[in-house]
Amino acid sequence: MAERIGLNTIILHGKPKISAYAAVGGSMEGDGQLKGKFARIFDDDTLGQDSWEKAESFLQQAAAQETLNIAGLEPKEIDLHFAGDLLGQCSASAFSARSLSIPFVGLYGACSTMALSIAIAAMSLESGFAQKALAGTSSHYCAAEKQFRQPLEYGGQRPPTAQWTATAAGACLLEEGTGQPAAGVPCVSQVHFGKLVDLGVVDANNMGAAMAPAAADTIGGFLRDTQSIVGDYDLILTGDLGSVGSDLLRQLLLNDWGVDLSDRHNDCGNMLYRADEANEINAGASGCGASAAVLCGDILSRMARAELKRVFFVGTGALLSCVSPLQGESIPAVAHGILLESR
Amino acid sequence: MAERIGLNTIILHGKPKISAYAAVGGSMEGDGQLKGKFARIFDDDTLGQDSWEKAESFLQQAAAQETLNIAGLEPKEIDLHFAGDLLGQCSASAFSARSLSIPFVGLYGACSTMALSIAIAAMSLESGFAQKALAGTSSHYCAAEKQFRQPLEYGGQRPPTAQWTATAAGACLLEEGTGQPAAGVPCVSQVHFGKLVDLGVVDANNMGAAMAPAAADTIGGFLRDTQSIVGDYDLILTGDLGSVGSDLLRQLLLNDWGVDLSDRHNDCGNMLYRADEANEINAGASGCGASAAVLCGDILSRMARAELKRVFFVGTGALLSCVSPLQGESIPAVAHGILLESR
Numbered sequence: 001m002a003e004r005i006g007l008n009t010i011i012l013h014g015k016p017k018i019s020a021y022a023a024v025g026g027s028m029e030g031d032g033q034l035k036g037k038f039a040r041i042f043d044d045d046t047l048g049q050d051s052w053e054k055a056e057s058f059l060q061q062a063a064a065q066e067t068l069n070i071a072g073l074e075p076k077e078i079d080l081h082f083a084g085d086l087l088g089q090c091s092a093s094a095f096s097a098r099s100l101s102i103p104f105v106g107l108y109g110a111c112s113t114m115a116l117s118i119a120i121a122a123m124s125l126e127s128g129f130a131q132k133a134l135a136g137t138s139s140h141y142c143a144a145e146k147q148f149r150q151p152l153e154y155g156g157q158r159p160p161t162a163q164w165t166a167t168a169a170g171a172c173l174l175e176e177g178t179g180q181p182a183a184g185v186p187c188v189s190q191v192h193f194g195k196l197v198d199l200g201v202v203d204a205n206n207m208g209a210a211m212a213p214a215a216a217d218t219i220g221g222f223l224r225d226t227q228s229i230v231g232d233y234d235l236i237l238t239g240d241l242g243s244v245g246s247d248l249l250r251q252l253l254l255n256d257w258g259v260d261l262s263d264r265h266n267d268c269g270n271m272l273y274r275a276d277e278a279n280e281i282n283a284g285a286s287g288c289g290a291s292a293a294v295l296c297g298d299i300l301s302r303m304a305r306a307e308l309k310r311v312f313f314v315g316t317g318a319l320l321s322c323v324s325p326l327q328g329e330s331i332p333a334v335a336h337g338i339l340l341e342s343r
Numbered sequence: 344m345a346e347r348i349g350l351n352t353i354i355l356h357g358k359p360k361i362s363a364y365a366a367v368g369g370s371m372e373g374d375g376q377l378k379g380k381f382a383r384i385f386d387d388d389t390l391g392q393d394s395w396e397k398a399e400s401f402l403q404q405a406a407a408q409e410t411l412n413i414a415g416l417e418p419k420e421i422d423l424h425f426a427g428d429l430l431g432q433c434s435a436s437a438f439s440a441r442s443l444s445i446p447f448v449g450l451y452g453a454c455s456t457m458a459l460s461i462a463i464a465a466m467s468l469e470s471g472f473a474q475k476a477l478a479g480t481s482s483h484y485c486a487a488e489k490q491f492r493q494p495l496e497y498g499g500q501r502p503p504t505a506q507w508t509a510t511a512a513g514a515c516l517l518e519e520g521t522g523q524p525a526a527g528v529p530c531v532s533q534v535h536f537g538k539l540v541d542l543g544v545v546d547a548n549n550m551g552a553a554m555a556p557a558a559a560d561t562i563g564g565f566l567r568d569t570q571s572i573v574g575d576y577d578l579i580l581t582g583d584l585g586s587v588g589s590d591l592l593r594q595l596l597l598n599d600w601g602v603d604l605s606d607r608h609n610d611c612g613n614m615l616y617r618a619d620e621a622n623e624i625n626a627g628a629s630g631c632g633a634s635a636a637v638l639c640g641d642i643l644s645r646m647a648r649a650e651l652k653r654v655f656f657v658g659t660g661a662l663l664s665c666v667s668p669l670q671g672e673s674i675p676a677v678a679h680g681i682l683l684e685s686r
Contacts, residue, residue, distance in 0.1 A: 001344065002471040004422065008446055010472050051670045079347065080536060088431035088490075090451040091664035094539065098675040103351055103536035105459065106451035106662070106677075108433040116448065120463070127470030128345040129353050129534070147431075191472070193423060193446035196437065319449070321434035327394045332441040334449075 002126045006225025008192060015177035015187040016125040018118070018340070022066035023297030024059060025289070026141070026167030032273045037297040038168075039066040045142060045167055052143035053087060056169075057095035059289075060085065060138035063169035063296070064100060067134065071173045075100040078173075079130035082117040084108050085138050085288055086165075087147060088322070092138050102134060111211075111240050112194075113137040114170055114292040115315025115336045121174045122188040122338070136171030139287030148204070148322055161206040163242045163286035166272055170292025172300070181341040186303040186311075190226065190339035194218040196319065198332040204320060208245025208269075208283055210331035211316040215241060215249050218314055218335035220257035230264050234308045237299060238335075239268030239291025239315055242284030246270065268294035291315055303342040311340045345469045349568025351535060358520035358530040359468040361461070361683070365409035366640030367402060368632070369484070369510030375616045380640040381511075382409040388485060388510055395486035396430060399512075400438035402632075403428065403481035406512035406639070407443060410477065414516045418443040421516075422473035425460040427451050428481050428631055429508075430490060431665070435481050445477060454554075454583050455537075456480040457513055457635040458658025458679045464517045465531040465681070479514035482630030491547070491665055504549040506585045506629035509615055513635025515643070524684040529646040529654075533682035535568065537561040539662065541675040547668040551588020551612075551626055554659040557676035558584060558592050561657055563600035565680050573607050577651045580642060581678075582611030582634025582658055585627030589613065611637035634658055646685040654683045 003011045022039035030041035040062055047055040047062075060083065068075060081100060083093035084107035097104040109116035117135035124130040142152055144165035150156040177187045197214040215238050223229065230236065241249055246267045253259040268291040269284030295313060302308045314337040325331070346354045365382035373384035383405055390398040390405075403426065411418060424443060426436040427450035440447040452459035460478035467473040485495055487508035493499040520530045540557040558581050566572065573579065584592055589610045596602040611634040612627030638656060645651045657680040668674070 004471070004474070008422070051666075053664070053666060053670065054672075079351070084449075084451060086432070087664060088666070089429070089453065089662065089664035091662070091667055093451075094662035094664075094675055095667070095672070098539040098541055101538050103538050104677060105463065105536060106427075108427060108436075108449035108451045110432065120448065123466060123470045123472050126472070127466050128347070129466050129469070131347070193448060195444050195446050196441040198441055319432065319434070319437035321396070321430060321432040321437075323394075323396060323431070324434055324438070327396065329397075329438065332437055334447060 009222055009225035010191045012122060012126050012189055014126050015179055015189050016122045016174045017177040017185045017187045018172045018300060019175045019185060020067050020071035020173040021296040021300045022063055022070055023170045023293040024062045025293055029166055029168045029272060033271055034297045052140055052146055053091060056092040056138050056140035056143045060092050060096040060136060060169045061099050063171040064134060064136050067171040067173050075102050078102045078132050078134050080124050081134045082107055082121045083136045084113040086110060086144055110317030110319055111286055111288050112315035112317030112334055112336050113288045114295055115313055115338050118172055119191045119336055119338050125174055125176055131176055133174045137288040137292050138169035139165050139289035141165045141167045144287055158282055159205045160282055161244050162282045163207055163269060163284050164281035165287035166285045166290035168289030168293035170296030181343045183343045184304050186300050186340045186342045188338055189341045192218055192222040192337040194335040196332040196334050198330050200330045202330050204325040207286060207318045208242045209248055210318045211333040212241055212245040212248035212252055214333035214335040215314055215316050216252035218337045220253060220259060222337050230261055233264055233310045233312050235311045236265045237311055237313045240286040241267045241316055242269035244283045303340060309342055313338050313340055352565055352568035353534045355465055355469050355532055357469050358522055358532050359465045359517045360520040360528045360530045361515045361643060362518045362528060363410050363414035363516040364639040364643045365406055365413055366513045366636040367405045368636055372509055372511045372615060376614055377636060377640045395483055395489055396434060399435040399481050399483035399486045403435050403439040403479060403512045404442050406514040407477060407479050410514040410516050418445050421445045421475050421477050423467050424477045425450055425464050426479045427456045429453060429487055453660030453662055454629055454631050455658035455660030455677055455679050456631040457638055458656055458681050461515055462534045462679055462681050468517055468519055474519055476517045480631040480635050481512035482508050482632035484508045484510045487630055501625055502548045503625055504587050505625045506550055506612060506627050507624035508630035509628045509633040511632030511636035513639030524686045526686045527647050529643050529683045529685045531681055532684045535561055535565040535680040537678040539675040539677050541673050543673045545673050547663060550629060550661045551585045552591055553661045553674035554676040555584055555588040555591035555595055557678040558657055558659050559595035561678035561680045563596060563602060573604055576607055576653045576655050578654045579608045580654055580656045583629040584610045584659055585612035587626045652685055656681050656683055
């Protein structure tokens with residue numbers, strides 16, 4: 001069972017554990033800062049499929065399958081599967097889930113989906129709805145560009161504030177915990193679901209600016225609810241604000257909440273690609289797969305090795321649609337936070 | 344807390360209650376079989392907005408607001424808000440949720456979303472994640488036609504198997520229950536999440552055929568898990584298979600599970616529009632809003648009056664995307680079942 005504290009933070013007394021996790025990615029992702037940390041790299045961005053959408057489904061399925069392999073479990077041993085993605089009708093997740101045949105719950109949180117799916121999977125364990133739950137997400141650069149921006153063949157220029165949608169996927173297996181953070185196994189100990197925050201940003205090429213206020217609201221609200229300070233955490237990990245959004249987050253937290261992130265903050269958007277690719281990727285990585293890759297490829301392993309013990313992972317999502325910016329709408333954003341702990 | 348029984352059914356010991364609910368709709372919906380049962384009817388399908396997408400957001404927001412009004416609650420008194428819809432990036436839900444400012448979880452289950460959102464909201468109550476949760480969904484005929492089929496101006500012909508996307512929305516407020524079905528207040532007592540089922544239907548104008556196998560799998564699996572029979576329920580309510588899918592469901596359940604639905608089955612797709620509109624609407628109503636309107640406008644009230652006491656509500660969703668049928672993909676479907684009880 002869980003318990004609400006403050007305005008909007010939830011303490012999970014069962015401490016569901018993340019017992020297996022894997023990230024997969026494309027060639028550019030595999031050759032970046034996470035080199036050697038992917039369970040599988042696909043050198044061909046089509047993944048042998050005849051559409052970008054099918055390629056992304058295959059990618060998400062690979063992350064789920066690698067996670068199950070690590071856990072030594074068959075899909076039929078999993079009670080519930082939670083997943084979502086950026087494509088219209090969350091189709092990468094649906095077509096990936098079709099191959100697994102686990103009772104399936106589709107989620108939509110844009111780039112916050114890795115945090116959201118873990119949070120909801122953890123809720124399913126705390127409620128007794130599941131004993132084993134799979135959470136995952138994906139994104140694919142070519143599928144996202146085709147849908148949200150221009151066909152790749154058009155060769156459109158990208159402004160400096162734009163982020164690069166990662167071709168990557170991640171998945172986690174959650175199981176019932178022991179009620180305490182354990183050595184070698186990260187657990188989900190607190191959750192803070194975010195409200196939609198929209199300060200009126202209308203530039204769909206500046207997601208960092210659109211999402212930073214939501215991240216500030218969630219981090220500020222979480223610290224207030226838990227009466228804790230930045231120094232209580234080894235890492236406050238946002239994903240994915242990129243370089244522009246990260247700067248804004250620091251300013252907003254300092255101005256509005258009096259919170260200085262100092263050296264405890266990093267952003268998944270700045271942790272995926274190599275620095276010498278900065279000209280191409282502009283303001284950093286984005287897409288559901290970016291934070292999925294950083295979390296499942298790197299952070300959870302570091303927690304298992306006790307290099308990090310308390311990580312507040314804040315998934316950030318821009319809840320625009322393909323058409324809403326063209327209709328003059330501003331961009332509502334959301335940030336879902338989960339406190340991960342190990343010992 | 345909840346408990347799993349059989350292969351995939353969950354007993355909710357807390358029996359979260361559905362303490363307020365409301366449906367809103369367009370003029371054709373308001374003048375159909377549910378006449379007089381909508382909390383609000385919009386005679387102008389634009390709802391005063393300048394795009395169909397914004398009209399749908401406004402519709403969903405109206406259903407949520409009517410529900411809160413009935414409950415006498417402010418948005419800030421609600422812990423979590425669960426919603427989804429058919430539009431790309433679930434934008435009707437996001438832009439609706441923006442106005443409420445309740446911590447928001449986006450879901451995607453296509454036309455199963457009313458059942459899915461209630462199931463997940465019930466899970467949030469059983470886990471202690473929330474004491475009060477809002478669940479809702481919407482669809483809009485014009486927004487759906489624009490996205491999935493042809494611009495309305497094109498005047499395309501619809502085949503006899505096609506269903507008519509309802510311009511409607513529904514919302515429910517869930518609160519902690521007493522552990523027993525109560526008089527006058529429906530509760531959620533069991534949940535059965537569905538697997539994706541895909542028997543190879545590729546005709547995006549025949550959703551009933553695509554979804555019937557998923558509905559059969561969920562109803563058959565639920566009866567098996569609970570060792571119950573059709574006669575134990577006052578109503579097995581699917582939504583939305585329409586006339587074609589309902590016939591197929593009966594055949595599949597009889598052939599594959601030996602289950603005869605006899606007179607206990609109805610489908611939300613056949614319960615919304617007037618019979619004399621059959622030529623226009625073809626095989627019945629569909630869209631997230633159809634089952635939302637039937638459930639929140641009619642069924643829950645009948646349960647509150649004890650005309651119905653045990654209703655197994657099975658939301659069915661076709662998890663295709665706008666592009667997947669054009670890429671030759673078949674249509675995966677899902678059906679999520681919730682047992683509603685009153686006394």
